[in-house]
Amino acid sequence: MTDQEDSKSILLEPRQNIDGVELSVRFENMTFGYDEKAILENINLEINEPGLLCILGPNGVGKTTLVKCINKLLKPKSGRVFVNGKDVSSMSLLEISRILAFVPNSSSSVFSMSVAEAILMGRHPRAGWTTSQHDIKVVDSAIDLLGLQEFSTRDVRQLSAGQLQRVLIARGLVQEPDILILDEPTSNLDVKYQMDVMRFLKAYARDRGILVIMVCHDLNITADYADRVVLMYGKGVFADGTPEEVLTTENIKTVYKVNAEVNVRDGVPQVHLIPEYD
Amino acid sequence: MSGLSADDGNIPIKSNFEMEYKKMTAKRLGFIIVCAVASLVLAIYAATVGSYPISPEEVFQSIIDAIAGNEPDDRGIYHIVINLRMPAIVTALVCGFGLAICGVCMQSMLKNPLADPYTMGISSGAGFGAALAMILGIEIIGGAGIVANAFIFSLLPALVILFLSKFRNATPTMMILCGIALMYLFNAATQLFMLIADPEDLSAVYKWMIGSVDGTSMDEAMLILAVTVIGSIYIQYMSNQLNLMGLGDESAKTLGVDVERKRLILLMAVTLVAATIVSFTGIIGFIGLVAPHMVRAIIGTDNKYLIPASGFLGAFILLLSHIVAMTVAQPIVLPVGVITSCIGGPLFLFLILRNSKEVWA
Numbered sequence: 001m002t003d004q005e006d007s008k009s010i011l012l013e014p015r016q017n018i019d020g021v022e023l024s025v026r027f028e029n030m031t032f033g034y035d036e037k038a039i040l041e042n043i044n045l046e047i048n049e050p051g052l053l054c055i056l057g058p059n060g061v062g063k064t065t066l067v068k069c070i071n072k073l074l075k076p077k078s079g080r081v082f083v084n085g086k087d088v089s090s091m092s093l094l095e096i097s098r099i100l101a102f103v104p105n106s107s108s109s110v111f112s113m114s115v116a117e118a119i120l121m122g123r124h125p126r127a128g129w130t131t132s133q134h135d136i137k138v139v140d141s142a143i144d145l146l147g148l149q150e151f152s153t154r155d156v157r158q159l160s161a162g163q164l165q166r167v168l169i170a171r172g173l174v175q176e177p178d179i180l181i182l183d184e185p186t187s188n189l190d191v192k193y194q195m196d197v198m199r200f201l202k203a204y205a206r207d208r209g210i211l212v213i214m215v216c217h218d219l220n221i222t223a224d225y226a227d228r229v230v231l232m233y234g235k236g237v238f239a240d241g242t243p244e245e246v247l248t249t250e251n252i253k254t255v256y257k258v259n260a261e262v263n264v265r266d267g268v269p270q271v272h273l274i275p276e277y278d
Numbered sequence: 279m280s281g282l283s284a285d286d287g288n289i290p291i292k293s294n295f296e297m298e299y300k301k302m303t304a305k306r307l308g309f310i311i312v313c314a315v316a317s318l319v320l321a322i323y324a325a326t327v328g329s330y331p332i333s334p335e336e337v338f339q340s341i342i343d344a345i346a347g348n349e350p351d352d353r354g355i356y357h358i359v360i361n362l363r364m365p366a367i368v369t370a371l372v373c374g375f376g377l378a379i380c381g382v383c384m385q386s387m388l389k390n391p392l393a394d395p396y397t398m399g400i401s402s403g404a405g406f407g408a409a410l411a412m413i414l415g416i417e418i419i420g421g422a423g424i425v426a427n428a429f430i431f432s433l434l435p436a437l438v439i440l441f442l443s444k445f446r447n448a449t450p451t452m453m454i455l456c457g458i459a460l461m462y463l464f465n466a467a468t469q470l471f472m473l474i475a476d477p478e479d480l481s482a483v484y485k486w487m488i489g490s491v492d493g494t495s496m497d498e499a500m501l502i503l504a505v506t507v508i509g510s511i512y513i514q515y516m517s518n519q520l521n522l523m524g525l526g527d528e529s530a531k532t533l534g535v536d537v538e539r540k541r542l543i544l545l546m547a548v549t550l551v552a553a554t555i556v557s558f559t560g561i562i563g564f565i566g567l568v569a570p571h572m573v574r575a576i577i578g579t580d581n582k583y584l585i586p587a588s589g590f591l592g593a594f595i596l597l598l599s600h601i602v603a604m605t606v607a608q609p610i611v612l613p614v615g616v617i618t619s620c621i622g623g624p625l626f627l628f629l630i631l632r633n634s635k636e637v638w639a
Contacts, residue, residue: 071532097534107529110389111579116295121522125534129518136296143293145281152293166282175533196282 010134010141011173015209021084023178023211024048025070030079032062032069039065041235043079047228050209052202054222056246057232058256063215066232067181070213071096083179097125101177103168105184109156115167116143116152122171135174142170145200161188169197173204180205182214186221194218198225219260219271223247231255244269306583309576313590317371320597324370325363327601329609332359361496368499369491370600370614371593373555374565376506378592380548381566382585383513386520387544388450394566395552398457398545399435402464404556407431409468409483413475424486428557435460436549440542448538449527453545489562489615491600498558509551510589516544517581524579562615564622565592571629595621 015023030043039062047053055063068074069081072088081088083099101122109118119142123135143152146166151159156167165188172180182201186194202225205212216222222229222243229246231239233255239246247269252260259274325337332355340359343350350356380395388397396402407427410416417423439448439456446452472480494502513520519540522530527537555562569592573584599617606612 073528073531092534093531093536094534097532102532104528104532107525109525110391111386111524111574113524113579116293116298117578117580118525120295121525121533124518124522129515131299133296136299140293140295143295147282149291149293152295153298193282200282 010138011145011176012204012207014207015178021178022048023050023209024082024084025179025211025213026082027066027069028080028082030069030076030081032065032074032076038077038235040069043236045230045237045240047211047213049228050205050211051227052198052205052212052214052225053228053230054214054216054226055230055232056216056219056222056255057238061232062235063232064183067102067183067213067215070179070181071100071102073102094125097175099177100179100181101172101175103172103180103182103185105187106161106164107168112155112157114153115148115156115159118156118167119143119148119170119174122174125175138174138176142173145173146170162190162193165189166193166197177210179211179213182212184215184217187217194221195224201225202227219247219252219273223269223271247271302578303583306577306580306587309573310583310587310590313587313594317590317594317597320594320601321367321371324367324597324601325359327605328358328363330358365494365496365499366491366600367597368496369494369502369559370597372499372503372506373491373559373562374569374593374596375589376502376509376551376555376592377562377565377596378569378588379506379510379513379585380552381592382570382581382588383516383520383544383548384566385570386524386581387541388454389524389526390450390454391571392567393454394564395548396556396561396563396566397454398439398549399460399464400432400549400552401556401561402461402468403434404428404432404553405483405487405561406464406468407557408486408560409471409475412483412486413471413479425557429553431464432553432556433549436545439545443538443542448542448545450541453541485613486560487615488613489556489560489618490613491559491562491596492611492614494558502554502558505554506551509547510585512547513544514582514585516540517585520544520581520585521579524581560613560615562596562618564618564626565596568622568625568629569595571626575629575632 025047027043027045030040031038032040043066055066057063065074069076070083070088072093083091083096088096116139119139120131120135123138127135143149146169148166148170151163156164159167165185169182169185172182186197189197198221201212201214226243229241229243230237231246231251238255239251244264244267247262249260249262252258252262252271259276261272261274263270322334322337326332326334336355337359340350340356343356344360377395384393384395384397385391407430408424411424411427417427435457438460439453442452442456472483475483519535522533522535523537523541530537570584570588573587573591577583577587596614596618599621600614603612603614603617
């Protein structure tokens with residue numbers, strides 16, 4: 001085994017289920033809203049199969065809101081959310097961050113910080129007060145995995161939006177989570193990196209045996225890589241299943257109000273949106 | 279399973295953060311040691327400066343006699359070094375250290391490069407308390423006068439923020455706006471007192487507001503030292519959390535930091551240290567702002583190293599300012615706050631011009 005393979009193996013080892021805890025995220029009659037207005041109503045959803053789950057839906061339907069209720073960034077008005085069988089309202093943020101990593105769509109820093117230092121911050125839930133050799137090795141491994149070697153010493157504020165998105169994914173990976181949640185992780189990436197990141201996340205979920213949940217907008221990327229799709233509409237879950245079950249002409253018409261042609265090839269739907277002209 | 283390729287598509291070299299981290303750590307520790315040693319050397323030099331010339335050897339001997347409790351050979355020199363010069367030197371070192379550490383903490387936890395120990399209205403609260411005692415003769419704790427008044431009123435803004443946090447999240451914006459509102463309120467009241475003050479009181483209030491390290495006794499300096507050490511240990515312990523707070527509240531929470539709660543506790547720690555300092559010395563500006571930014575430009579923004587390095591650099595700058603204040607217009611001793619502002623203002627402008635892209639956005 002080469003040094004590089006040895007380094008990479010740290011982050012790609014299968015999840016050790018030492019405590020016998022089964023991975024799961026479960027929403028139980030969850031309602032969320034601001035003031036009197038409900039954004040999500042009576043959500044009942046269980047995610048417990050390792051793999052890549054994509055959450056789709058039109059703008060403002062509450063996709064990001066839904067995932068932020070999992071890690072207590074937002075607090076539901078009623079109902080409960082469970083992570084690995086525990087009610088998140090009874091868990092501390094540190095306890096949650098040891099199970100679950102959240103990769104935001106973007107991030108800003110006032111003070112300068114190198115890419116490697118920014119990724120090292122992701123070790124906080126698992127590291128002690130001092131930085132160990134293991135922490136540094138994990139960071140090196142994440143830099144290699146995300147192809148960030150050439151700018152690992154660069155200031156994060158000088159990165160392009162796409163490069164920053166890869167840094168944020170790397171920060172999520174070094175948390176070594178059981179559940180990885182990503183909010184539109186490919187929105188600023190070019191097509192090559194969109195496909196690379198999706199391929200990587202799918203393989204990462206499969207090989208480590210963990211849940212990867214991502215909010216997404218691209219129907220075809222979702223169709224190509226997702227193991228399961230949750231389509232949201234009208235304050236709740238509209239459809240839930242495999243890409244073939246969810247991405248149908250009727251569902252796309254109802255949720256997005258656009259006409260689409262869906263062809264299924266080898267079990268993978270290919271969505272062709274039909275443009276309308278004035 | 280393979281990872282992502284590099285931007286140019288070439289097979290990249292393996293990341294070597296391990297080596298980079300070792301180099302950075304050595305540089306950071308080296309800088310901290312240099313600042314600490316420079317402060318101590320400057321302290322010895324400072325004790326030689328004054329109307330009566332004393333050699334560094336005599337300063338050393340006096341300090342050793344004081345620590346060991348020996349009977350000094352020359353009581354005159356011993357008295358000048360230990361009783362007259364050392365209290366101001368120790369006060370300058372401790373206050374410089376404390377103000378700089380409070381500055382780092384405020385800047386990181388509020389995600390604001392312009393924050394300093396006085397951002398929350400601590401200085402205006404202290405000024406109001408001092409003016410109350412000097413002009414109106416109103417003392418919260420009888421006998422303790424100006425110091426007790428300044429201390430109690432400088433705690434008020436933090437207590438108001440603590441109270442308001444029961445109803446709203448203690449976000450950086452909410453805290454800064456609260457601090458500004460209270461600053462205007464206290465300043466207006468202080469100015470009202472100054473309008474009705476007699477010239478002697480007015481001069482005393484004005485001098486207090488510039489800040490000085492001359493008036494403190496060794497016992498008072500030790501009290502400031504005790505509070506600063508306790509506050510510094512806690513702030514240093516929280517250095518990892520402060521790093522995460524600099525990423526923004528959402529990121530910090532997802533990495534396990536209970537941001538609102540920790541920010542309030544840190545605010546209390548900073549307030550206690552800054553209030554203790556300001557109540558004995560008056561308002562010494564710029565140390566809390568300039569020292570952290572100078573250090574960031576040299577060793578980066580990791581609070582684990584930034585906190586002690588800024589502390590020692592702050593101690594060095596304040597002591598240097600004290601020496602300048604004593605010597606620049608001899609035999610008149612200027613309030614040290616004048617010097618810190620004179621050095622701090624241009625230095626800050628220089629840092630903005632030189633490092634605007636590298637150090638802060």
